[in-house]
Amino acid sequence: MKEGLIIKLYRERAGLTQTQLGEGICSVTHISKIERGITQYSSEIISLICKRLNIDLNQELEQYELLEKKLNEWLEVMVKQQLGELDTLKEEIENNAYIYLSEVQNSYRILLARYYFFKGNLQKGKEILDSCLQQLGLLDRYDKHLLEHTLGIYYISLGNIKEAIKHLTNINPIEYNNHEFYYHLASAYHMIQAKVKAYHYGNLALSYFRTTNNFKRMLDTETLMLIQMGYNDIDHFEDTVERYHALIKSCKTYQEDVKVVNLWHNLGVDFAAKNLFEEARDAYEKALEGCYTLSLPHIELGARRGFVHCSIHVGHTEQTVLEKHIQLGRNLAKNMKNDTYLHVFHLLEIMLMHSQSETYYQYLETTFLPHLREKGQESLLMIYEKEIFHYYRRSSQYEKAAELANKYMSASL
The missing domain is CATH 1.25.40 (Serine Threonine Protein Phosphatase 5, Tetratricopeptide repeat)
Structure with missing residues (x-):
């Protein structure tokens, strides 16, 4: 088949028809079948064709295979x-x-x-x-x-996770040998908090990266799997933090600076999920320090959001500093055309200027949460649904609070 493609390319370059190329050598039908790779042919015929085209077929095959x-x-x-x-x-x-x-x-x-x-x-x-x-x-x-x-x-x-999963689950691993896609599936399922699926596909990705001696991606996958195991495991959270620090140390040893930044970001997420806002803020700050020297816009968006959010909870950070972080985050989201984070930084601005006022919760309930549900952004959805759950309880909106509680109880079964 490759021989036929090469002959067709050089025939067209020479401006010859199939009839002209085959004249005195073979029929136009035979030339057509050779070019399409659907017939057997003698070495003598191929030799005559290549002589007319002035090509060395073996050299051309080497270039094609290269x-x-x-x-x-x-x-x-x-x-x-x-x-x-x-x-x-x-x-x-x-x-x-x-x-x-x-x-x-x-x-x-x-x-x-x-x-x-x-x-x-x-x-x-x-x-x-x-x-x-x-x-x-x-x-x-x-x-x-x-x-x-x-x-x-x-x-x-x-950040359109539902659309990502739709495409990734269309892949047949038997017909497609780049099983790196398992890692992207694991990442997508992680983002919608489907922990069992995220861990399962992470395990498949880890096996593939081990087989292909891809150390960098092994670190990525081990990090992702660590998040699935440690996110809600309060009893063993100290062990989880130790594993984070061990991975950070390994990444520094191999000068994997990007992965160090990502690990600090993920550790910040884990701390914040347990309301350890001061520890989370410090982790996010370390992630941002890495983003200043490396071009990591996606990590920077999450780290900047986390730093501002946790700083507001903790206090002690000047308002002008947080306003600058919000503006930087908004500019980055605009450049990346990321609607989700444009909402995020607008919400943080409301939170900073008006504390957690009715305006904040109204925007959260009517605009931001519906957007997150539509996009399948479960990681952010969990953070902000937790906030509005406590608001519903404080404001005696018990039916809405119960509805949210039932959602997460059902998901845990």
């Missing part, structure tokens, strides 16, 4: 987060003559979208994916799964 190899390497460095090699491989791929063949063009374009995600250009990446979706019927099975995986990554980045 392109396939480079595309696989490009995906591998994305999975392993070896960002220093991204641009070099992109250049090598785009300089290969066979990049414009439809048989490799689809894989290339989907990987190019993920490349732009790494570069922080979500809009450019999504435009490419939209064009791939328009040609969905022309994609082979592997490329369809690659597209679903990349769309899942995109929607996780946007």
Whole structure:
């Protein structure tokens, strides 16, 4: 089949019809079948065709196979987060003559979208994916799964978890050998507080990363699984904190600075869930310190929200400092087109200026909570539903309080 694609490429470059190429060699029907890879052919016929096209078929096959190899390497460095090699491989791929063949063009374009995600250009990446979706019927099975995986990554980045899960659960692991998608499924289920599913898919991802010797992603997955085990485990919370610090130490040893920042953020989430607001604020502050030197917009959004929220609970932080954090968070959310965090920082501004007034709870109940439910943002939903539950109790709205309590009791069964 590869031989046929090569012959077709060079025939079209030479401006020859199939009839002209086959003249004196074989029939136009035979040329057509060779190009489509649906017939057997003699070495003599191929030799004559290549002579007419002035190509060395063995050398051309090497270039075609090199392109396939480079595309696989490009995906591998994305999975392993070896960002220093991204641009070099992109250049090598785009300089290969066979990049414009439809048989490799689809894989290339989907990987190019993920490349732009790494570069922080979500809009450019999504435009490419939209064009791939328009040609969905022309994609082979592997490329369809690659597209679903990349769309899942995109929607996780946007915080649209329901849409992310819809795409990621369309993937057949038998037909798609990049089982990194299990990690993204685990992350998505974590975000909607589906702990059993998050742990299950995390375990599958961990097994894959171990098999592929991907130490960086093993750390990511172990962190994610730690959250599932320790989030509500009050009796063993000291052990959970110790495991966080052990992972932070390991990441520092291997100079995994991004993962250190993420661990501090997640530890802040765990502290805040247990109303240990001072400890949570300190953890969020350490995460923000890392964000100042590294470009980590998604972590920065969560860490800035957590720092302001916990600081308001604890006190001791000047209002002007918190106002600056809110404005920085709002600007970042605007740049990322993240509607959820635009709501978050508006809500924090109300909380800071008016304490937890009726205005705060009205916005929370009528605007923000419905938005979180629509987007499937269960991590934030749990934080703010807990707040409004206590408000309902204080304001004698017992039916609403009971409804929320029943929701979480049912989820725990």
